[in-house]
Amino acid sequence: MPHLTPIDYKTFHKFLIYIGCTFIRKHGSHCIYTRSDLKRPIVVPERKEIPTFVILNNLRQLNIPKEKYLKILEEI
Numbered sequence: 001m002p003h004l005t006p007i008d009y010k011t012f013h014k015f016l017i018y019i020g021c022t023f024i025r026k027h028g029s030h031c032i033y034t035r036s037d038l039k040r041p042i043v044v045p046e047r048k049e050i051p052t053f054v055i056l057n058n059l060r061q062l063n064i065p066k067e068k069y070l071k072i073l074e075e076i
Helices: 009-018 052-062 066-075
Strands: 022-027 030-034 042-045
Touching: 009 022, 009 030, 009 042, 009 066, 042 052, 052 066
Parallel strands: none
Antiparallel strands: 022 030, 030 042
């Protein structure tokens, strides 16, 4: 199974838009996204590389397994 690696925040933005999230606002250096089925917003720091623990936490909130995430990244 492939491992998660840090990615650019712009790529993660494309991923979030692809799965149906909408950009709400930007607060400082963090972008806030939401989706109708989420209890909490998704917060993404604007960094050159987003750490894997941030990606994993957001995937947990989105209820998306790592394998599906990696497959979607290949499609984008």
